[in-house]
Amino acid sequence: MSQSPPQQQRQRSPRPTEERSPPQGRRKEATAKNVQHIEGKGRAVFATRCFQKGEYVVEYHGDLLQITDANMREAEYAQNPATGCYMYYFQYLCKTYCVDATKETGRMGRLINHSKNGNCQTKLHDINGIPHLILVASRDIDEGEELLYDYGDRSKASIAAHPKEKRVAIITLRNESQSVRKIGKTLKVSPSAVAKTIKRYKETCSHEDRPRKGRPRVISAAEDKFIRVTSLRNRRLTAAQIRDQVNATQSSSSRHISRTTVKRRLCESDLHGRIAARKPLLRTGNKQKRLVWAKEHKEWTLDQWKSLLWSDESKFEIFGSNHCVFVRRRKGERMDSTCLVPTVKHGGGGVMVWGCFAGDTVGDLFKIEGILNQHGYHSILQRHAIPFGLRVVGTSFIFQQDNDPKHTSRLCKGYLTKNEFSVFGCETFRLLA
The missing domain is CATH 3.30.420.10 (Ribonuclease H-like superfamily/Ribonuclease H)
Incomplete structure (x- = not known):
């Protein structure tokens, strides 16, 4: 595989299409391809037979991770640039997953090189509810032809879905002494966005989003206290009943709060809704006798x-x-x-x-x-x-x-x-x- 910088390998985040029918030719995976070394490029995978358009070629095999675990593992790889990083991000059932193929194995999917006009494309194959990332022929492939596919989707939807990977690519290209205009042209991003990304990275040394203030609170600190005290005085009041009491004290021109807002304020005060525990009713005299007996x-x-x-x-x-x-x-x-x-x-x-x-x-x-x-x-x-x-x-x-x-x-x-x-x-x- 071409020895591109480790950070650049993290660009594998296109949106693969989904298929639920079994891929054809999977049993021929070991004999339909071989790995060769190309001078100045590194390892490459070549077809040892012809593939028809839409035919299964190889699986991009590795550890299937959720986005949180993938970020942690990516941070570990960043500590050692010599390790490289073969992480492929994709969306499946409204969740972000990652296939980590960094570990050296006998699988060939991780060794296929990048090309904008590749002869393969990625697809998702569902097996018992678990997504598998496979490569299929995007056109007819001749015997002896190198297998290639596009690592990155430069569409606006993909950039919005994977902003972190795009930021990593910008910083990687900047470290290679490329100009802002050239980076924007390569990644299909405006020069102003590239400049802002570089400036933010210099200030924070991180690719994560900066903390945001969020939407301003609807109610004041005094009203927060009123909600908390009202609940403590009567533990059986519901959030809707407390909401009605708060809204009754406000003028008609004021913005009324919702039941959800009351719930959030009560949770912030560690007042959570629970089923009341059942216990025999005791008079004060019986409570005192029990306390004396216990002592x-x-x-x-x-x-x-x-x-x-x-x-x-x-x-x-x-x-x-x-x-x-x-x-x-x-x-x-x-x-x-x-x-x-x-x-x-x-x-x-x-x-x-x-x-x-x-x-x-x-x-x-x-x-x-x-x-x-x-x-x-x-x-x-x-x-x-x-x-x-x-x-x-x-x-x-x-x-x-x-x-x-x-x-x-x-x-x-x-x-x-x-x-x-x-x-x-x-x-x-x-x-x-």
Whole structure:
């Protein structure tokens, strides 16, 4: 391949056409071409048979990268000019990709030289949703003819789509002591654009765009604060409701803000929309008791916590749910059965169960029929709670329960007192040495 400067090799950014039919003659790739060395030019690829117009010639094979990874790899190559750079940028499904063929391989696509009037052209071939860059004959090719294609598309659309590669080419040609007018004529760019690119590179030493201020903000800092404070005062207000409050305070001649603007300001204040977590409603007195209990037991060891038997009742809904459920769906799938949460009238009923655990051991799970009263809980203590604690933890286990009315009833209290249990706060302790 011709030994052009590494930066110039980055000009491979034409817009290839797409095809989805399999390329013909792919199996003949190894025998239809050979590589020869041309004095003063370098390596070149020659056809060892005739190719008809539109026939598959070779694949430009390499690592398929997205634009972010390609920029990082290109920066690495720039550190060592002797490495060269064989990077081909192209657009596919509204995204920019790059085929990096810099690594020396046995593939011949990376060795085909440049010519504005080449006998090959690039095409995109889709294989299972992955783009492959191939070269096809743009005209009939005779046996022994050198294979050539145009590295760069000089159309305005290509220049707009790949401004960075065009800037790299301008600086590369400038480093070769070419004049501004000659660079503009070679790359089909106005001399003023070439001069501005050279000036910007001298000031920034970079090919990236300069930071832009962006569109001026619609609202002031005081209105930003109003949005933030309003949301903090009522966490359940939606962006649309806050928008209406802000617009109501403005005069009719002022520019009204949108819901999206409110969302952006709230996100800038780290106030993001989320589904509210569910937690039992507690009175202030219960919160204080829980805090005192936690402080009294914060010095407990792991063995002490393992000796504690936790218990409680829970209700599980058989059909449906009373909380938000999110699904991921495509357009037109709103009523698809896999995207629905089935509901029934008057609810679907539920199952109430009692359970317990100690350490890493799960205890009995008892299904409660009907409404659990003091007699039902007394039976659970006799048949499930106490036997499990004695069997798993031992005689010195600590039994925990909350202050539910059926837990603190005379019948249950009498049973615990009779069996040497005493009640302390929101827990019950077994008093055995």
